[in-house]
Amino acid sequence: MNKDKISIVILAAGKGSRMKSPKAKVLHNISGKPMLYHIIKASREISNDISVVVAHQKEAVIEQMSEYFDDIHFVVQDAENFPGTGGAMKNIAPKNNKVLVLNGDMPLITSKALEGFLELDDDVIMSIFDLKDPNGYGRVIIKDEHVQYIVEQKDANDAELNATTVNAGIYAFSKEVIEKYIPLLSNDNAQKEYYLTDVISIAKKDGLSIVPLLVDEEHFKGVNSKKDLADSEEIMQTRIKTAHMNNGVIMQLPSTIYIEEGVKFEGECIVENACRITGNSHIINSHIKAGSVVEDSIMKNSDCGPMAHLRPLSNIEDTHIGNFVEVKKSSLKGVKAGHLSYLGDSEIDEGTNIGAGTITCNYDGIKKYKTIIGKNVFIGSDTQLIAPVTIEDDVMIAAGTTVSSGTVAQGSLALSRVKLKTVKNFYYKFFGKR
Structure with missing residues (x-):
């Protein structure tokens, strides 16, 4: 032209x-x-x-x-x-x-x-x-x-x-x-x-x-009110999603999905119902499950959800992000994080398993710090990693452990549980017999 x-x-x-x-x-x-x-x-x-x-x-x-x-x-x-x-x-x-x-x-x-x-x-x-x-x-x-x-x-x-x-x-x-x-x-x-x-x-x-x-009214529709804005949004969303589906993206109940203008898809991708994908997210051969949010992030050969949240500047590859897992400004390669975890400002390498309830404590109220986790690390449930912290390769973190700032050496077990104490018949002393 x-x-x-x-x-x-x-x-x-x-x-x-x-x-x-x-x-x-x-x-x-x-x-x-x-x-x-x-x-x-x-x-x-x-x-x-x-x-x-x-x-x-x-x-x-x-x-x-x-x-x-x-x-x-x-x-x-x-x-x-x-x-x-x-x-x-x-x-x-x-x-x-x-x-x-x-x-x-x-x-x-x-x-x-x-x-x-x-x-x-x-x-x-x-x-x-x-x-x-x-x-x-x-x-x-x-x-x-x-x-x-x-x-x-x-x-x-x-x-x-x-x-x-x-x-x-x-x-x-x-x-x-x-x-x-x-x-x-x-x-x-x-x-x-x-x-x-x-x-x-x-x-x-x-x-x-x-x-x-x-001219046709759809293309030359003016926006003068918030109602006009919402009506135009629906039309724009239909265009965006139709273009992606015509290029091979599978969408389940597309009317429930929101995809922003800068999002790119590549390869075989599936987006389930009620998902939100924003910013310049790039989705490659990946599956976004129902109710998940992906913001300005990269997914490659991975899946997330249902109800997962990839916050901006996350990069996951060959990784499983399960339900109610939140990832923020982190790079995960070959990782499994099945459920109920927060991974922020992290680098996590292949073969690592993140147990339920794991939290990277990246913010001290003033600054944010990184958590670095190596290969083949097994992190038990309800673990807190207080950044800055480095977990080297082939480490096991026992469930319920708090890892303070520092380094856990390769091949180690980290364990910080308090010894269990039981008081016999305390229930009956406290509530009385029923």
């Missing part, structure tokens, strides 16, 4: 008051990434010239997007003097001959959904929906396959109200239209804002060609 054909401007300056949130609307997450991220990602597939217009919380928007992209131009809107969508276009200097204007609250846009704007060469291309119930929307009046004008519902006559075509809010302009008509916009209206839609009426008066482009 020739990315020199079109420049893209993304309007991301609004407050989004209907979201009822202190966070900028475009920074609300869809499947693990801000809404604006998804739009920029789709845009980069078809254009090498992308500008993002920012105003509200501009520093936060620029900072977060710069974490993902290093080739985006940020344009700060003078929202005080030039408010509105038209005002957002005041300082845009596109490189390419066609300019596509997108909204920063349409996270479901894909590059394929934008192809129609590339195929047409008219002065102005205006996206439209055809709704069964257009109530509340301005109507787009079309004649002979060209847009005649846009009328707000409150201003429409009966014939215009019968129209079901509405403005989808996305436009493509020739570079010449942008350069000529944006400076002509006026804020002589009740809201005292500059409206991009006014370009349509001015261009029409000058006899320019304004062509409607019918």
